[in-house]
Amino acid sequence: MANFPPSFLDEVLSRTDIVDIIARHVELKKAGSNMMGLCPFHHEKSPSFSVSADKQLYYCFGCGKGGGAFQFLMEHDGYSFPEAVEYLAEKAGLEVPKETQRQPGDEERQKKAYTLLSRASDAFARALYGSGGGNAVAYIKQRGLPESIVRGYGLGYAPDGYGFMQQVFGTDNRSAAQLEAVGLLFKGERGYGDRFRNRLMFTIRDRRGRVVGFGGRVLGEGEPKYLNSPETNWFHKSDLLYGFSEHRDTIRKEKQLVVVEGYMDVLALAAYGLKIGLAPLGTAIGERQIREIFRLCEGPVFCFDGDRAGRQAAWRALERMMPLLKAELEPKFLYLPEGEDPDSLLAKEGAESFRARMKDEAKPVLETWLMGLKLLAGQGVEGRARMAKKADSMLATMTDNYLAQAWRQEVEQATGISLKQHLRRSAASSPSPSSEGTVELSGIEERFLAGLFQRTERFRDLPEIARNFLVDNDGVRPLYLRAFSIIAATEDDNTDIARQLAQEFPESQTLISRWVNQAAVQDVDYKAILLVMESNYIKRRLSSERDTMPFEEKTTLPLRLREIDLERIKLGREQSDTGA
Structure with missing residues (x-):
């Protein structure tokens, strides 16, 4: 792994415009001080993907992806970190220091x-x-x-x-x-x-x-x-999809994707102008491939032959899909007439007819699941019992608890059998992957940090007490205190603290990107937020430390609370007078 000097990475980023990098894949439009567009990491109908040209950071308020130019190339285009650095260095006309390149050879x-x-x-x-x-x-x-x-x-x-x-x-x-x-x-x-x-x-x-x-x-x-x-x-066969690099941009633009069984199916679709097909590499589709498909399109159509083998392949795909399903995803399953494949149907009916089949004949994933359960279980009372038992085990793999509950109700209605409660509790108590490693912040703390990182010169004007505002938050404290150190070490107000912190704390880059790309925190709002932060901190101290704190603080802190109340009233009047 290459060990690039921080000064070299700074130079690469200073010569890189993240807007140019992202605009190759995302149509960006001006929105206040930032640029907005549809997120390239998940499918959405309303733009929630923000790019700060000033701070050179992006953040999606829908899926939580965020970072800088290196991260975008790694997350979106599949570069390794050294490859991303070398690619941007070459674009910027910089030579990678020989002593820091990857291992010899x-x-x-x-x-x-x-x-x-x-x-x-x-x-x-x-x-x-x-x-x-x-x-x-x-x-x-x-x-x-x-x-x-x-x-x-x-x-x-x-x-x-x-x-x-x-x-x-x-x-x-x-x-x-x-x-x-x-x-x-x-x-x-x-x-x-x-x-x-x-x-x-x-x-x-x-x-x-x-x-x-x-x-x-x-x-x-x-x-x-x-x-x-x-x-x-x-x-790595399980990571790849045939047609991905050739069709990715068309799929995102048209918001259509059809998963077919083989290479020739992908090519036949493309030959008829349908450059929206992807296929696994000759084996059953796997979870990592399905995850990539959902990143491209929220409503992919999984297309299978209508024979027994096709239905078995569809069921295997559905089983692998279960842990990844979320309420906002709308995958469908299309079974072709027996003896037909996309290639033969296109030759007989043409592209528009195939599009019509995708629209009119593809069945929602829930309907496909229920139908598959019935076919597996068979008829009679015993069949209903087998159906409920199989459904219970499959529902236990789902991570979207609300969706799992909705599906559970559908199965219970279809079978007349109440599914096991312990599995429901197990599913409900399992942590969501998206919540792991998150930093807990109150709404006012979130806006406070957004205000600081959008205009980092505000760090200079913070009162001394502000250093303690986030002392109890392990996820934010090192980042917050390091910002004070950077401010103290430089007299230049133009120092890009946000970028420097994003490099020093790569694990916090998404957080920084989120704060930078939030709606702008105006000066008058920031002043009010700062007063609330100080008030909350003092109240916490008085509540937890009153018996042990020095006598002087016992006297001065309540007085300061009253002063803050008066300052907030005054600030509110100023806002009313100015119409802010």
Whole structure:
């Protein structure tokens, strides 16, 4: 891991405009002193994503994501921290200090791997139209894929037999070892051999659009029908979705997403202008992939064949989805007519008809769940008992307690059986993941900190007593006291305290971003908030320490409370006179 000097990170950020970075993905509009747009981390209809051009921080008041330019590239585009730093440094025309780069050889190996994978994709693409690619081209034409799709998605051909990769990259042992590391060769008893042979090749990219692996469909006889790259440092099948980097922006713009079963389904949809399809890599969809889908779209349609295998696949997806479901999500399930897949239906009916099926025939997830339970349980009294028992165990995995209660009522109505109370209590008492690690603040403390971090010069004018305002809050105290230290160490009012604290306390960056991006705390409001903070602090002390505090404080603190009351009355009159 690189250990970048703070001064270098400061320089990178000072030359980076976070608005430019975010505006590539989010349409931002001026809203007061900040910019607002629809959050790229969760689906929403009203903008709650705020970007402070002044403080160079973003925050979403809907999902709670926040941070700076490095964090946005890491959270949204999938960069590691060193990659984010190096990317922004390159854009800013800065050279990364050599002594602080990653471990010797790490960066070179990474670049070499991605270069090898990209060159392999190009080699497969060339081989498609070579002397041996006739069967692959014929298959593509049979499936009706136009040339623009073939080239745009990196389709290719792996020739039959062994030796193609070595023809492209050379026969030396070092190259062979590198090709084995990225999953293009395997080592057997007789040496190295090509992993992909006589297959139509599908290029698989990560969230950043880099080639990380391949899927290959056999042409003619052979098993397996589809073969993927093995797990490598670059290819993790359970994290990837085919079509993600190519379709992400369209999905967000159109607010439509359809999850299909295979590569050809994704490509068929794209060929008909529906660049909204994603697919797992030849296996049942997993929880991490579903989580990524929900980040893109709140109402995805999971599309499956209408046969028994399709319904079983749908049920597995629903089971994996249960812990992730929330009241604001609206996934649906679409079963196609038996014997049809998206490819064949598009050829028969066209794109608009397929869109109509998505709109009119896709069933809500609750309806799909109830129908699946009934099919699993069977008929009669025993069937109702089995249905209730299965529902109970599945509901226990849900983390949205209100949604779980609503679903529980539906099952109880359908079966006439009351589900177990202990599971309900268990679900209700389990902590929500979103609440873990949060900092507890009262409303007035929240606005006080927002006022300070929006205009950090206000730290200079705080009374001495203010240092103790948040002394009992372990989550905020180190950050708050460090701000005083920074103020004391510099005479420059232009020092960007918010940015400096965000770098020193990366775990608190979301908090700082939230305060910076809140509605502006005007001077007159801030004065009133400061008086309330002081009053609350004095009252807490008088309540808990009166018996032990010095006599002088026992006398002066109540007097100060009366002064604060008078100052608040005066301030209120000033606000009334000015119409504030």
